[in-house]
Amino acid sequence: MALKLxxxxxxxxxxxxxxxxxxxxxSHHYLALITKLVEDLGDIGGPQxxxxxxxxxxxxxxxxxFRENSLTSAQDRCRAGEEYFxxxxxxxxxxxxxxxxxxxxxxxxxxxxxxxxxxxxxxKPINHLTCGxxxxxxxxxxxxxPKSYATTETASMVTGEPESTFVVTAx
Amino acid sequence: MTVMRDTVVKALAxxxxxxxxxxxxxxxxxxxxxxxxxxxxxxxxxIMAAAPPERKxxxxxxxxxxxxxxxxxxxCGIITSDIFSEVVMPxxxxxxxxxxRGAFAAFTAWGWAKSGIxxxxxxxxxIVRAFDYYEADSGGQGLRGFMLRGLCQAFFDLxxxxxxxxxxxxxxxxxxxxxxxxxxxxxxxxxxx
Numbered sequence: 001m002a003l004k005l006x007x008x009x010x011x012x013x014x015x016x017x018x019x020x021x022x023x024x025x026x027s028h029h030y031l032a033l034i035t036k037l038v039e040d041l042g043d044i045g046g047p048q049x050x051x052x053x054x055x056x057x058x059x060x061x062x063x064x065x066f067r068e069n070s071l072t073s074a075q076d077r078c079r080a081g082e083e084y085f086x087x088x089x090x091x092x093x094x095x096x097x098x099x100x101x102x103x104x105x106x107x108x109x110x111x112x113x114x115x116x117x118x119x120x121x122x123x124k125p126i127n128h129l130t131c132g133x134x135x136x137x138x139x140x141x142x143x144x145x146p147k148s149y150a151t152t153e154t155a156s157m158v159t160g161e162p163e164s165t166f167v168v169t170a171x
Numbered sequence: 172m173t174v175m176r177d178t179v180v181k182a183l184a185x186x187x188x189x190x191x192x193x194x195x196x197x198x199x200x201x202x203x204x205x206x207x208x209x210x211x212x213x214x215x216x217x218i219m220a221a222a223p224p225e226r227k228x229x230x231x232x233x234x235x236x237x238x239x240x241x242x243x244x245x246x247c248g249i250i251t252s253d254i255f256s257e258v259v260m261p262x263x264x265x266x267x268x269x270x271x272r273g274a275f276a277a278f279t280a281w282g283w284a285k286s287g288i289x290x291x292x293x294x295x296x297x298i299v300r301a302f303d304y305y306e307a308d309s310g311g312q313g314l315r316g317f318m319l320r321g322l323c324q325a326f327f328d329l330x331x332x333x334x335x336x337x338x339x340x341x342x343x344x345x346x347x348x349x350x351x352x353x354x355x356x357x358x359x360x361x362x363x364x
Contacts, residue, residue: 009184009282012303013285013303014180014184014279014281014282014285014303015208015282015305016281016282018205021209022282022305023206023207024205024206024208024211024281024282024305025188025203025205025281026206026241026245027201027203027204027241027244028202028203029201029240029243029244029245030204030237030238030240030241031204033236033237033240033241034214034234034237037230037237041218041230044221044222044223044226046221049217049218052217053210053213056213057207058207060209087190087205088190088205088206089194089196090194091193091195092194107193108193108195110194110195110204113195113202114202
């Protein structure tokens with residue numbers, strides 16, 4: 001299944017959209033520093049805020065895409081979620097699982113590679129953005145309300161592992 | 172000839188980034204990402220709201236810094252890229268001034284901000300006005316052009332500070348007006364630090 005991509009630009013504002021949702025380019029420097037910012041704000045829940053915001057924003061995009069393209073099977077929806085991840089330049093995602101949860105692997109990762117390019121390896125996983133992205137895919141794929149899944153990064157390329165791994169659990 | 176803004180905007184707006192087989196977008200000497208503006212705005216507002224009053228300045232500085240470093244490194248990649256050389260450089264007759272004009276045309280073309288330079292005193296001061304920018308939709312209270320502040324500072328550093336990568340943090344940018352607070356445009360003033 002190939003994700004249908006419709007890139008458009010508003011001729012008045014020059015804002016860009018993908019499948020009807022506004023998008024903008026940034027670089028790994030931006031996401032590395034945003035990730036560092038939430039890590040530094042751990043005492044006020046920084047990592048969870050980033051994770052929650054990503055889940056909420058992506059859920060809306062997935063719901064619209066699934067509805068507009070009549071994607072009804074969880075499997076097709078997961079494949080679309082993986083392809084959105086790559087389209088956004090965030091890496092290569094591989095999902096296995098069912099509505100009770102599952103496992104997600106990243107064989108490449110913008111956040112981890114970006115962090116490593118900027119500061120080198122790190123002692124613990126930092127991919128909070130992808131945790132939210134995965135939770136959004138699972139809840140949208142299985143028609144569950146937002147916050148129905150907890151996603152935990154259990155292995156991370158930023159710590160030197162060859163792949164990143166996430167465990168998804170239904171709440 | 173100087174940089175013809177509309178020509179540059181039209182040419183650059185056609186460019187679409189595309190991920191490779193690893194789902195990554197290596198362009199302009201960095202890894203590019205494409206993210207929903209709703210996500211970026213919601214994140215800024217949520218993290219600002221979560222910070223206690225005594226730490227809001229720290230969070231704001233962190234958001235500006237992320238945009239600044241992104242702009243400084245990616246900006247260097249942009250103004251030395253093949254597409255910039257092809258589209259903008261043939262029109263450059265006033266060196267740094269024209270490169271900055273080209274850079275703000277790129278801002279506009281790529282949807283960061285419909286913006287342009289309204290005042291430029293070389294190596295001293297620049298005033299940029301933005302008539303549309305996504306951060307104006309963030310819904311927060313007060314001036315919210317964190318990303319634009321960082322980018323304006325970055326491009327002035329690239330134009331007038333020590334050559335890349337030694338010119339960081341030579342200038343600073345303040346936002347003086349914002350669509351988000353009811354002004355007709357956002358205004359960003361870059362001066363020496």
